[in-house]
Amino acid sequence: MTNIQFQQDEQRWSSLMAAAQGGNERDYETLLSELCAFIEGYLRSRIGHHQSIDDWVQDILIAIHQGRHTYNPQRPIRPWLFAIIRHQTIDGMRRQKSYRKMLESQIQDNTCAEDQIQAAEDASLLEGCLFKALKPQHREALTLTKIIGLSCKEAAVQLGVTEVTLKVRVHRAIKQLKKLLEAEPYE
Secondary structure (H helix, E strand, O other): OHHHHHHHHHHHHHHHHHHHHHHOHHHHHHHHHHHHHEEEHHHHHHHHOOHHHHHHHHHHHHHHHHHHOOOOOOHHHHHHHHHHHHHHHHHHHHHHHHHHHHHHHHHHHHOOOOHHHHHHOOOOHHHHHHHHHHHHHHHHHHHHHHHHHHOOOHHHHOOOOOHHHHHHHHHHHHHHHHHHHHHOOOO
């Protein structure tokens, strides 16, 4: 988006917000729709294809809705909007970091490898960046045994490997997930 385009959008968004504050529901719908696309593109350009961006966009839109009465139509919308985006994204990252620490604690408290992966099996974690960082053969072994629920023997047959090889892959996948959890990239 060029600077000129953003300035035009900013002026339109200011007008739409002022109309929404006056009770115009159609303009408010238009505003939220345009802001949704803008915020998602903005976050993806800054953060990349992070697993939580869709959630953060929704949190930002909720914060905009809840704080719409604080917007002053006599002032530019950009500082108001970016303050909300910044605060909500930081809050989202903090929540995610706390969640990862809790999962890590659960993994460390468990003594059996089966119990360790059970604690890390949360769908958002396994479908997210951490799970995608695993080697494909480790990810397959973990998916078949811990998510789909096949026995080690059944999973080994499906992958065309021995049962021992499959168990090694699962063990290495759990070990790699634990390392990734300990890395804490948001500090």
